[in-house]
Ligand SMILES: Cc1ncc(C[n+]2csc(CCOP(=O)(O)OP(=O)(O)O)c2C)c(N)n1
């Protein structure tokens with residue numbers, strides 16, 4: 136009789152984690168209170184291929200409490216979320232009045248994610264928004280008029296009419312990198328920002344966002360892996376809003392939780408409910424702290440839903456109505472209002488006052504944007520090159536490493 | 537200091553890294569190994585792995601990270617192991633780096649350098665001349681030196697430049713050229729061509745390794761009474777249009793020579809410039825001698841037939857001289 140082979144002692148979890156970066160199980164922290172799946176069924180109706188969703192439309196659980204946010208901070212996040220939404224309503228109006236050049240992109244339903252993630256950054260950290268993260272621009276100190284003027288292609292816009300949407304940045308004051316349209320390319324760039332800062336003696340966090348569509352790009356892999364190999368403080372928020380333009384998640388990937396990708400890079404990840412700003416903030420806060428400690432990158436997958444079409448031209452008729460209904464009950468602003476009310480931090484009158492205040496502010500912002508002239512073409516060919524008009528300067532702290 | 541072409545590049549990197557702590561290097565196998573062509577040999581020993589960074593095999597990440605670091609005030613110099621692989625990071629270069637200053641006033645002081653060109657039987661993926669992809673992209677600078685001295689001086693200038701610079705090094709020259717290089721000389725400004733050999737009868741406008749071919753052919757033809765002027769462009773973007781016009785006016789006959797393939801090569805652009813600026817000065821057709829419109833073939837007899845030869849150049853020059 137063959138001798139039973141003695142079971143080999145399993146390496147202790149810690150040793151395994153050391154050898155492999157960390158193990159997959161240890162790496163993904165799921166902060167969600169409801170674990171949802173959104174399997175769509177592709178079917179044919181009246182000769183047309185359509186998507187159906189058979190899940191139940193339920194009410195959401197209460198938000199997940201975090202001790203990390205004070206009353207004032209929570210209210211600040213709430214205010215930015217509200218600004219985000221009201222600003223986008225103004226953008227829609229501007230569009231309908233023919234004042235926008237090109238299309239408008241919305242972050243409806245994603246305000247809590249845009250705002251709470253950016254809110255976790257410190258003043259020395261960097262960020263680079265994607266097109267739906269218009270709330271993050273406000274958190275970083277840009278004015279609604281900046282966004283409006285970008286869409287209106289005005290001379291007063293941050294790019295002086297040279298680019299539109301959220302394609303702008305500010306190296307000096309707000310430490311914001313302008314995105315480009317090509318999805319994914321920001322990821323290695325933000326890793327490089329951390330690298331440059333580290334060489335000057337600082338560990339910073341560099342946050343950027345990517346969609347469930349954009350995470351399919353090759354440069355996503357290159358960038359995250361580069362950041363992981365160099366232990367750079369990239370904080371990558373994957374906004375899994377279930378759609379990439381008209382393509383549902385299950386046509387992009389074979390997995391449901393994009394966060395599991397982190398295991399392949401040996402880095403930690405979070406899964407959060409993207410309509411719960413508290414969860415988003417908590418995960419991002421930890422990721423930023425890890426970056427500051429030189430611990431390397433973190434992926435945060437936020438589950439949410441794009442509540443409008445890809446852009447204003449797109450009625451999104453491919454989205455199953457019940458799926459929208461499900462997420463409509465998870466409006467981040469409504470959910471957060473519920474939380475703040477329950478905490479006794481936001482009363483009815485205060486809420487009305489705040490909304491009115493923002494409406495007034497937004498009207499003024501809009502008037503300012505409208506009064507900016509269109510650019511004149513005299514310098515249309517200028518500024519292609521930097522001929523000593525700027526002086527890129529490092530600021531070494533301590534000895535250059 | 538007597539330096540080969542590749543050592544002149546290495547020396548320029550050393551000088552800049554000693555002078556400016558913002559300069560650092562990234563690339564594949566550039567550290568302990570010193571680079572596929574040894575352009576960074578020993579640099580990791582002097583400057584440490586923090587400033588001479590062996591990266592993952594990921595060209596978009598390398599260039600992307602360089603762009604990001606440059607936004608914080610650093611001056612990264614990245615190596616493409618072979619410039620053929622620059623196709624892998626085309627988007628970072630042409631859409632991220634090139635448009636940054638125009639769009640939002642953010643300069644991108646990076647250098648992307650590496651070996652180009654054929655003649656070493658590298659085959660279709662280790663022999664290409666990718667300059668024109670980038671010459672067609674406003675916001676970039678494209679440099680290709682022809683001598684160790686120019687390689688040294690132009691690389692200093694490229695690193696100090698505030699714009700993304702593609703620095704193309706013809707690998708055929710790496711160890712075949714050697715000359716005395718003054719390492720305390722100032723940088724050679726980008727965008728200025730150089731008369732590599734003065735002559736009165738006709739002009740050959742060229743760059744890179746073809747400068748050497750042109751000079752050797754010019755010497756031969758001088759014995760037969762044809763005095764050829766050789767203009768070394770050195771920078772392809774921005775082009776030195778004044779120098780191009782000046783040599784055309786001087787000799788009234790122009791031949792453009794490049795190793796890059798024919799259609800969409802810089803010869804077409806230079807021809808357009810010449811007819812815009814020098815129409816009345818020309819006494820003959822503008823000729824071009826280039827590689828044919830095909831991938832670079834591998835087998836030596838094929839590659840030899842593909843690349844512009846000294847003999848073909850001599851024939852073209854003699855034909856033009858008869859006008
Ligand atoms: C590399 C690249 N390919 C294609 C596009 C065109 N495009 C813009 S947005 C988009 C869908 C993006 O989906 P996702 O990443 O999920 O972001 P979301 O719009 O859902 O926020 C596409 C295909 C692009 N911008 N970049």
Ligand SMILES: [Mg+2]
Pocket residue numbers: 346347348374375376377378379380441
């Ligand atoms: Mg999406």
